[in-house]
Amino acid sequence: xxxxxxxxxxxxxxxxxxxxxxxxLLFSLPLGMLVALLRMSRNRIVSAVTRFFITVLRGTPLMLxxxxxxxxxxxxxxxxxxxxxxxxxVIAFAINYAAYFAEIYRGGIESIPVGQxxxxxxxGYTRMQTFLRIILPQVVKRIMPSVTNEVVTLVKxxxxxxxxxxxxxxxxxxxxxxxxxxFLPFVVAGVFYYVFNFIVDRVMGRIxxxxxYYK
Amino acid sequence: MKKLIALxxxxxxxxxxxxxxxxxxxxxxxxxxxxxxxxxxGIDPEYPPFxxxxxxxxxxxxxxxxxxxxxxxLGWEMEIFGVNWDEKLVQLDxxxxxxxxxxxxxxxxxxxxxxxxxxxxxxxxxxxxxKEDSGIASxxxxxxxxxxxxxxxxxxxxxxxxxxxxxxxxxEVITCDSFLKCFTELAGNSVDAVFVDLPVAASYCAEHDGLxxxxxxxxxxxxxxxxxxxxxxxxxxxxxxxxxLVENGTYAEIAxxxxxxxxxxxxxxx
Numbered sequence: 001x002x003x004x005x006x007x008x009x010x011x012x013x014x015x016x017x018x019x020x021x022x023x024x025l026l027f028s029l030p031l032g033m034l035v036a037l038l039r040m041s042r043n044r045i046v047s048a049v050t051r052f053f054i055t056v057l058r059g060t061p062l063m064l065x066x067x068x069x070x071x072x073x074x075x076x077x078x079x080x081x082x083x084x085x086x087x088x089x090v091i092a093f094a095i096n097y098a099a100y101f102a103e104i105y106r107g108g109i110e111s112i113p114v115g116q117x118x119x120x121x122x123x124g125y126t127r128m129q130t131f132l133r134i135i136l137p138q139v140v141k142r143i144m145p146s147v148t149n150e151v152v153t154l155v156k157x158x159x160x161x162x163x164x165x166x167x168x169x170x171x172x173x174x175x176x177x178x179x180x181x182x183f184l185p186f187v188v189a190g191v192f193y194y195v196f197n198f199i200v201d202r203v204m205g206r207i208x209x210x211x212x213y214y215k
Numbered sequence: 216m217k218k219l220i221a222l223x224x225x226x227x228x229x230x231x232x233x234x235x236x237x238x239x240x241x242x243x244x245x246x247x248x249x250x251x252x253x254x255x256x257g258i259d260p261e262y263p264p265f266x267x268x269x270x271x272x273x274x275x276x277x278x279x280x281x282x283x284x285x286x287x288x289l290g291w292e293m294e295i296f297g298v299n300w301d302e303k304l305v306q307l308d309x310x311x312x313x314x315x316x317x318x319x320x321x322x323x324x325x326x327x328x329x330x331x332x333x334x335x336x337x338x339x340x341x342x343x344x345x346k347e348d349s350g351i352a353s354x355x356x357x358x359x360x361x362x363x364x365x366x367x368x369x370x371x372x373x374x375x376x377x378x379x380x381x382x383x384x385x386x387e388v389i390t391c392d393s394f395l396k397c398f399t400e401l402a403g404n405s406v407d408a409v410f411v412d413l414p415v416a417a418s419y420c421a422e423h424d425g426l427x428x429x430x431x432x433x434x435x436x437x438x439x440x441x442x443x444x445x446x447x448x449x450x451x452x453x454x455x456x457x458x459x460l461v462e463n464g465t466y467a468e469i470a471x472x473x474x475x476x477x478x479x480x481x482x483x484x485x
Contacts, residue, residue: 071396071399071403074399074403079403080405081399081403081404085405163392165363165391174390175366175375177301178301178366178372179375181325
């Protein structure tokens with residue numbers, strides 16, 4: 001098999017890799033905000049329960065969570081395993097990344113001085129207005145580097161979908177490596193991930209720059 | 216401009232590694248045979264009945280027991296190393312183990328890549344396993360259906376090689392990282408059949424209800440032991456020890472514990 005055929009074959013799997021990447025971001029970014037708000041809730045029970053879920057999601061390997069989401073329903077209730085593996089894969093990834101994003105959001109929100117809330121109250125802003133108009137825009141700017149970190153990790157984590165037999169790019173690379181007794185597909189995979197992350201880095205850098213309108 | 220430089224660098228990386236990709240694995244400086252006191256056996260820890268985690272938590276299986284007996288015969292200390300099956304040859308090359316001996320199908324590509332392969336000891340046949348009530352009677356009934364296979368197994372190699380036409384008639388071939396996952400997918404109805412080695416299929420179906428092996432052998436292959444290139448002497452010693460075990464009856468004694476595979480063992484049928 002020539003290098004070109006390898007690249008073409010693996011590019012086919014790249015679509016599935018991209019599907020995991022974009023769908024995970026689509027669901028986990030907003031879900032993370034919801035989790036962060038629950039975590040900071042004044043209601044102690046809500047906050048404690050959310051905190052517990054975050055520790056579970058951050059304290060167990062993503063690979064186990066993938067297995068649990070995909071095969072758990074079958075082993076527990078005898079339910080059918082999903083034919084389209086993208087569904088359980090995205091659910092597992094979105095929940096896991098939401099936990100990380102939630103903590104990043106919380107860090108950002110709590111870094112805003114209390115004085116701003118007091119000032120907003122004096123000026124007659126409601127709590128909702130204060131959060132959406134004053135706090136959130138600052139938070140977004142502050143957390144961008146940490147979010148970029150997670151997004152870059154996500155690109156590489158997509159390779160874990162292989163654990164539940166989802167045929168993404170790295171899986172195809174492994175198949176070729178096996179049938180050809182060659183190490184080359186791993187090099188191609190490495191370059192693919194690097195180029196993917198190079199683009200992610202550029203895009204995130206550009207968004208960060210756009211947000212720096214006060215500097 | 217920066218993008219161009221990055222792209223150029225990436226390209227150089229690919230080319231540099233391409234250059235060494237095709238060459239045979241480097242010769243190793245393994246200790247000479249007479250100094251050898253220990254032997255690291257590379258196994259797939261999830262491949263019953265050849266190699267698996269036994270009830271007592273230790274590794275066991277037909278291959279493991281034979282290797283242990285051979286090492287005892289040679290006076291070597293045996294260690295077991297669980298390889299990642301789809302990267303077994305890389306791990307062999309990087310000296311993590313001295314051989315791969317775990318129901319491994321002999322492929323021409325291994326010999327071409329320079330590995331020393333022992334004489335075959337097992338005649339392997341690939342079969343399809345389906346659900347008992349599925350009504351699938353032959354491989355032709357699987358047109359457009361999903362078939363699971365374990366990555367890195369001979370079944371997967373066959374579907375990419377000799378049986379590529381059959382594989383193309385399937386809806387999709389799903390590769391899993393263990394045979395257990397293949398069967399879980401089958402039981403969970405996310406695939407319609409599992410393509411797997413006959414002994415594995417037989418032992419799994421014996422323990423789990425509701426499964427059926429399609430009576431159609433789809434590719435006969437043989438198992439052997441892989442050593443690093445340049446380890447011919449080591450291969451000869453192991454083969455000699457196994458031959459002695461066959462001679463003194465130990466081999467047949469161990470084989471008797473594994474009724475599923477005993478009929479396919481080449482040394483016993485001679």
